[in-house]
Amino acid sequence: xxxxxxxxxxxxxxxxxxxxxxxxxxxxxxxxxxxxxxxxxxxxxxxxxxxxxxxxxxxxxxxxxxxxxxxxxxxxxxxxxxxxxxxxxxxxxxxxxxxxxxxxxxxxxxxxxxxxxxxxxxxxxxxxxxxxxxxxxxxxxxxxxxxxxxxxxxxxxxxxxxxxxxxxx
Numbered sequence: 647x648x649x650x651x652x653x654x655x656x657x658x659x660x661x662x663x664x665x666x667x668x669x670x671x672x673x674x675x676x677x678x679x680x681x682x683x684x685x686x687x688x689x690x691x692x693x694x695x696x697x698x699x700x701x702x703x704x705x706x707x708x709x710x711x712x713x714x715x716x717x718x719x720x721x722x723x724x725x726x727x728x729x730x731x732x733x734x735x736x737x738x739x740x741x742x743x744x745x746x747x748x749x750x751x752x753x754x755x756x757x758x759x760x761x762x763x764x765x766x767x768x769x770x771x772x773x774x775x776x777x778x779x780x781x782x783x784x785x786x787x788x789x790x791x792x793x794x795x796x797x798x799x800x801x802x803x804x805x806x807x808x809x810x811x812x813x814x815x
Contacts, residue, residue: 649769653722660718668718669711669729676726676767678733682740684708691716699728701735706744709736723769727779730768731755737764749789750796756783757803760810773814780811 652675659668669686673679684703689712692698697720703709711732717725734755738745745751759779762768771779787804790796797804 649722656718656722665713665715665717669713672726672729673733676730676765678730678765678768680733680736680740682709683733683736684710686710687712688715689713694719697725697728699732701732701739703739705739705746706741707739709739711736721772723771724775726768727759727771727775730762730765731759734758734764747790747796749786750800752786753783753790753800753803756780756786757807760807777811777814780807783807784811 652672655671655675656668659665659671666686666688673683687702687710689698689700691714694716697714697717699714699717700712701709702712711729713729732755735751737743738751738754745754756779758764759771760776760783762770770776784804784807787797787800787807790800
């Protein structure tokens with residue numbers, strides 16, 4: 647993947663205030679698309695230094711990914727991981743593939759941001775963000791309930807996350 651070319655394209659989209667088109671270009675370029683994806687929309691910007699993306703729609707129905715207008719003011723690797731996180735939610739909420747439990751969806755999405763098993767073409771983030779995403783994954787693992795079936799299902803993934811966090815310390 648030629649990041650220089652990708653960045654040039656994104657800058658051109660930004661220059662013309664075509665943020666939604668830039669986001670479409672990004673998911674196409676990194677093969678993040680899915681048939682349950684209903685497009686992008688805008689959400690409120692939190693601040694110039696933070697961003698929030700969400701996948702919105704009924705479980706089992708099409709999902710729209712809401713992004714802030716300042717999305718492309720952030721590091722491209724971070725943006726790609728954040729978009730991939732939401733595109734994984736699009737898949738998790740697709741008809742016939744619905745993952746009902748929010749904690750399971752979030753654990754899977756944060757795990758993906760660390761290990762890129764579903765989207766191997768998405769680049770890694772900084773160690774700072776890996777620790778942050780790893781801790782978020784562990785938080786959702788804890789919320790699954792002590793000794794629950796879900797915790798047993800994701801015990802190996804939890805161990806991988808813990809090892810990664812410890813290797814970065």
